[in-house]
Amino acid sequence: MASKEKDPKDPVEDKDALDALEAESKEFDKDAEIDRILKAFRLDAYAVLDLNPGVPESDIKATYRKKSLLIHPDKTKNPQAPEAFDRLKKAQTELMDEKHRERLDEAIADARMLLIRENKWTVDSPELKTEEFAQQWRVKTREVLIDNEMRRKRQAKAQMQEEGREQRRADQEVEDRKRKRQHEQDWESTRDQRIDSWRQFQKSKSGDDKKKKKKLKPIG
Missing domain, CATH: 1.20.5 (Single alpha-helices involved in coiled-coils or other helix-helix interfaces)
Known part of the structure; x- marks a missing residue:
């Protein structure tokens, strides 16, 4: 029994190919954004978020949400995604301060x-x-x-x-x-020891004085 040949114009295969190309394109976009963030001057939060100075807070929030969803470590295999995500979050926090x-x-x-x-x-x-x-x-x-x-x-x-x-x-x-x-x-x-010592000293001194008086000879 002859095997059935695949139709070169099979819509299922075309869809699979398009899906693969789209997935590859998304990964490329993620990698490009991660690379851009890591190369941005980190002291300039506007540069990290790729925003112009003076933009309203609504633009900051919207841009952060869009970019954070794009490069979230759970949605890409890029090993640098965590670092880029942290820098993006830090930049957003600084601009909201x-x-x-x-x-x-x-x-x-x-x-x-x-x-x-x-x-x-x-x-x-x-x-x-x-x-x-x-x-x-x-x-x-x-x-x-x-x-x-x-x-x-x-x-x-x-x-x-x-x-x-x-x-x-x-x-x-x-x-x-x-x-x-x-x-x-x-x-x-x-204190008590000092007092006792003083009393002993005074007692001893008093005894010495008495002895001296006894030794005195009468005059004449």
């Missing part, structure tokens, strides 16, 4: 003003609308953020050192008070 986002926005604005001053431009200069300026702005932003981070670490170190000195002073004061209390306790615990 009002104070942190304010500091980041200030650093980005400072970088822009520094470029304008260095090149003696004005805020209306046409150069500010070019792609070259946008690239220079990103580079300058990195420099400002790195400088701010180094300054923050120096301040934190100095604060820790000062707190260490304060702690040592506090420990010393506690130790001094402890020694003082112990001295007072020791002094009080030997």
Whole structure:
């Protein structure tokens, strides 16, 4: 009995092939996004999330949700997915923190003003609308953020050192008070012994005086 040949135009095989291509395409997208996140400047949360500064919170939430679902470690075999996912989550948390986002926005604005001053431009200069300026702005932003981070670490170190000195002073004061209390306790615990010794001394002295009086010869 002759075997049935497969129809080259079999829709089932075509669907399987398309599904395989789609799955491969999705994995490629996941790998590309993971690679992008890991290469993004981690001090710039906007860069990690691939967002422009000043976007509303709704965009931050929507972008994070979309990207986190794409690269979630449970949905890809990429070994770098956990690290990329952690960085994405950290960036989202920083941007949702009002104070942190304010500091980041200030650093980005400072970088822009520094470029304008260095090149003696004005805020209306046409150069500010070019792609070259946008690239220079990103580079300058990195420099400002790195400088701010180094300054923050120096301040934190100095604060820790000062707190260490304060702690040592506090420990010393506690130790001094402890020694003082112990001295007072020791002094009080030997009170009766000191009194007895004093009485014995006084008694002994009184006996000596009496002996001396007996030895005195009468005058004349």
